[in-house]
Amino acid sequence: PRAHIGLDRRAVVGPVRRRTFGSFVEHLGRCVYTGLYEPDHPTANEDGFRTDVVELVRELGTTTVRYPGGNFVSGFRWEDSVGPREQRPVRRDLSWHSLESNQVGLDEFAKWLKLTGSELMLAVNVATRGILPALDLLEYANHPSGTALSDLRIANGTPEPHDVRMWCLGNEMDGPWQTGFMTADDYGKIAARTAAAMKAADQDLELVVCGSSGSGMPTFGDWERTVLEHSYDYVDYVSCHAYYQVHDGDLGSFLASSVDMEFFIDTVLATADHVGHKRQSKKRMNISFDEWNVWYLEEHKASDEVNDEWRHAPRQLEDVYTVADAVVVGNLLMTLLKRSDRVTSASLAQLVNVIAPIMTEPGGPAWRQTTFHPFSITSRLASGEVLRPVIDAPTYLTARHGEASLVDAVATVDGDRAAVFLVNRDLTENAQVTIDLHGLAATRITETLTLADADPYAKNTLADPLRVVPTANTGAALADGVLTVELPPVSWTAIALG
Template sequence: MRKANVLMDRDFAIGQTDPRLFGAFVEHLGRCVYGGIFEPGHPTADEKGFRRDVLALVKELGPTIIRYPGGNFVSGYNWEDGVGPVEKRPARLDLAWFSTEPNSFGTNEFMDWCKTAAVEPMLAVNLGTRGGDAARNLVEYCNHPSGSAWSDLRRAHGWEQPHGVKFWCLGNEMDGPWQMEYKSADAYGTVAREAAKMMRWIDPSIELAACGSSGRNMPTFGQWEDTVIEHTFDHAEYISLHTYLNNYKQDTPSFLASPDLMDRFIDEVVAIADAVAAKRRSHRRMMLSFDEWNVWYRTRRNRADRVWEGWPVAPSILEEIYTMEDALAFGGACISLLNHADRVRTACLAQLVNAIAPIMTETGGAAWRQTIFFPFAQMSRLGRGKVLRTQVESDAYDSSYYDPRGEQQSMFPIPNVAYLKIAAVAGEGGGLSLFMLNRDLMQEMEVNLEARSFGRLTVGEALELRHDDLKATNTKTTPERVKPAPLQGASVDGGKLRVTLKPASWNVIHLSAG
């Protein structure tokens, strides 16, 4: 049995989790919208066509903010196509996913869905085929009360009150050749700066995120951030990051080590942003928006699995079926986000339903939870509070992670990977939530943890997520094959916890105060 020792103190914190850290993503991609959150005629659909069974799972999952409408989709999207009388909206060919977009669900429907789901909207503007003019018009349409052409058009469409959208993304992945009208860092920085300027002139209260690199393995990573932040430093509060994890080589230890690359990615972007601030002699700090992250096996799929011929509406593409192994790597990513709460203020799990998603549906039928559903739901429910610094003594291993993108293929060494990956969050009520990943595939791990300055603690909740078969999945016919179970044997004496974690397991313990 491996052993790990952990020391923490309530007074030594990384930072407070922002509510927006627990966000997700809805894009016009595959069946995420049509057949996912929106399906008029479904047995559970409400009067607006929103699937109530999906809404119930969304509320259980607990996202706080939802990014919309893309993603790659937004770089060719005319937002005006998705407002006004549905019968008059044009159908368009979507070059992001080679499908037909009917535009029967658009900005106003999304705002209504967010209210029903009790989540904050995050809107992205098209800085691919369009620019600052269309962006500022959308802000006016959404946020201006009345008395102007675009605000009065919203009111004429049936939404009298402004939507009050506070968080806006300045385009999407504009460094990527797969993006419609992708740009150099200078070109994007210029259009993002001007769009931001005009958008904020319309509504000074909004917050803005500029596009960072779409992956740490992009050849322009680093230089892109430096240039874009130079352009947008005075206009945007956030720089974005995107990461998708994948067991490309069927090397489970390396796959479970891959969330540590998220830690590096975050640290590197923070360093670049702070270097720009230093050159300006500025005390201002740009925060990070990790507005796309998940496990995604896109590079294993051939074109026929990603693109259906004939421009269909809402094809069943990118519908990953997640395994127990995927849930472990996913949980490691949750821990990485928590442990950077001082600078990562917003994050969006991509996506929400069907396409690379924690929730799956059958069009016209059932909805169920994928394996990755559970770590996110637990993080959102128990991860609100002050993230503590942890001193961890754990055995470690060396790893190397293979991460191709297009024709570029890279091996990233990951030395000294601790078998125990952990995040600790002190809640406002005096309790303590622990998120622990045992990355050892064969051995149990005895964890001895000392939580100082907490006083008396008791075990309030202890759960583990594991399965003897790392390839186990949840399906329509077996929707609960993988689910949390009680974690036995956790004991606490004062501020000292002792618990044994099973091999290859995700574990959550909430310690109550008093």
Template sequence: MANARLTVDPELVVSPVHRRTFGSFVEHLGRCVYTGIHEPTHPTADEDGFRQDVLDLVRELGVTTVRYPGGNFVSGYRWEDGVGPVEDRPARLDLAWHSLDPNTVGVDEFMRWTRKAGVEPMMAVNLGTRGVLEAVDLLDYCNGTAPTAWAKQRAANGSAEPHNIRMWCLGNEMDGPWQTGHKTAHEYGRIAAETARAMRQVDPTLELVACGSSAPDLPTFGSWEREVLTETYDQVDYISIHRYYEIKGEDTHSFLGSAVDMDAFIDDVVATADGVRAALKAEKRMMLSFDEWNVWYQSRAASVPPAGDDWPVAPVLLEDRYSAMDAVVVGNMLITLLRHSDRVTAASQAQLVNVIAPIMTEPGGRVWKQTIFHPFAQAAALAKGSVLRVAPTSETFPTAQHGDVPAVDAVATWDEETGTGALLVVNRHPENAQDLAIDLSRLGDVRVVEATTLHHDDPFAANTADAPDEVAPVVRDDVTLEDGTLSLTLPAISWSTVALTRA
């Protein structure tokens, strides 16, 4: 049994906890929309065709924002196809995922769903195959209050009040050669800046997100951010950042250390953005929107889209089944996002339902929580007030990709107003448990409200419709708090939470 320590100090504030950290993502990809959030023939479907069983789990998950409609899908999307009478909407080829989109769900349907789910919408515009005018038209349709043709059409389509969408993504992954309408950094920077200026002429209070790099291993990483931000710095509020992780071969050690890479990726983007700020002599600091992140097994057959003459509606795509180990890695990624809350002020786990998702459905049937549901839901519920910087000390383990990785990683939050706090902790060591001692004396007299641990003797165990609770957090009764020191044992490959309150 190895020993680990950390200290919680309410003076070491990183930033406030941002509720947008707990965002998600709905793309017209696979079964995310059709038989995911929307299935009119399902027994739980409401009058708009939305599955109530899914909505219940979305609320339980604690999602705060949802990015829509893509993703790679948006770079070929004509938003006008998804408004007006459903029977008049044209079906279109989705080049990104070699599928057919019937356009049954569009902007107005999605907005109705966000209101039911109690989430903030985050809209993406197509800057792959379209441009400035189409983005302004979509903005006018969604938010317009003047008696324009688009605002009148929205009202005629059943939405008399403006949707009032505040956060807008200027395209998606435009650095990627896979993207329909892929552009160089200069080409994208120019159209993003022009689009942003035009959208701000409509509403200067919008929050706009420019496309950053899709991954740090792309050859354009770094130079892309520099060129794009040089063009757009004064016009945007965020640069986006995307990252996915999977087990490469049998290298579970490196997979368990994925958050080390995520930390470095964030630090590099921040450094590049700050370099542009210095060169431009700008006052504001650029924030990051980590609006795609997750575990995604891109090497598996489930991630291969249809081909040839097969253009199906809502095919089974990217339906990864997540393990206990995956849940620990996702929990560690949430720790990383919170740790960087001074610069990462928005994030979207990709995606919400069926497609690399915490929620899975059967068409016409059951719904269940994947293993990764639990760390997200717990972090969203517990993290409040201020993020506190902690520096755990523990043994390390070797990895091929990240060098020696500390076994224990953690973040703390504390809400001085309510006198409540939380610890989110992972033991990512592949074999060894850790005896963790946490110095809470600087918080004053506190007590433990509840402590939980997610762990399974088989790290590859997963939840299914037949066994939905195979992997889930378990409430612990073996945690001790004496003389200001909290003690608990962390099993190997585990995610744990501790909720605290003033005594």
């Protein structure tokens, strides 16, 4: 296909939000144990954290990290995970049918995050606990000193408060799989009361109320409306969660997953604005897209190490990602950027081993999955403001998402620097793309990176961790304010300009 893209310096969507490049660490499978924490590993530091993983997380460029769940949080007692390690109880985690040793808790995780340069985003258990435990956690985490729980934190070895700004009011409360799931009405009331109490302690907290677990949920839309009717005045974000996968070998639909994400965002914002308008509120609700990724959910049900045994850190949800998966991840991130006016925080779910861009082997190496690359490169190159491109490209019909453009793009501009991110969804043909840069100060190409492979199902594995890496797009050229580039089939590309 041939595509023409017009960029106009004045067509600003909003700022590039650093929180768009957030991620998610759940106590699930080997995300924490033998993922980021493995005291016997040759690269472990004095706190037991794998420094090879820390280096990869830094390279990935994550900003905010959501913790400790996920479904896990709905059975979690935060008190179990602080204080002397030898006194911490082992508990059953019903959501993932495994054992939690509590050897890593809030204080350790916050210490690990400092190594990676990321911000902590905490979830409280509103499903099976209540307002007081949430307030207690807030006091333990954020109060400087001189109260029972802040002094307990200090006695536990963390003198400075964690000063957590973003808090999730539970997780996926609409899902029947959630321990303590609720109706929208019940959850909306509890979320409102919990949020009001937390804001009585600190009115500057940024609180996220649970939206739908996916746009395919039977309650989608009604859930957001009802929950926000109760909680609108007390919360700052409504969450969205979305996972995509290839269904029945239909790669064309899968590559258009962003179309569903756009629909999801638009629908949630329309619903939130409707509620806000009805309430005559001046507040504008933003989205925390705090779980998004490719996840081969159905396949795991058959293959994961989950059985009647209760095991510690079993191998669960260890998806091995393909080139096509990476193209979709890159495209979803482009979509989040395109809506950075209202999607002001997001979390790639998850970070290590569990549906993750980074994999580890116990006692062995850590490596980058295919999906690592578009995330890391976008986090590094996107800065300043997001521009809304005008895309003139042929479309194709997908079974799951209707009409989709064969080429998608977004751009960012920061003074005389700019970056353009592109995907070619065509399964067999190169895309010839011209990009009109008039109005942008950039005069030369400073970097080009394309992720593609003759085999769209190529993967990085323990045996072959560098099978898929991005390479320079040597054909890209800039002349008279027009950038020309050829995009291979099923590919993701970044072009930096200066």
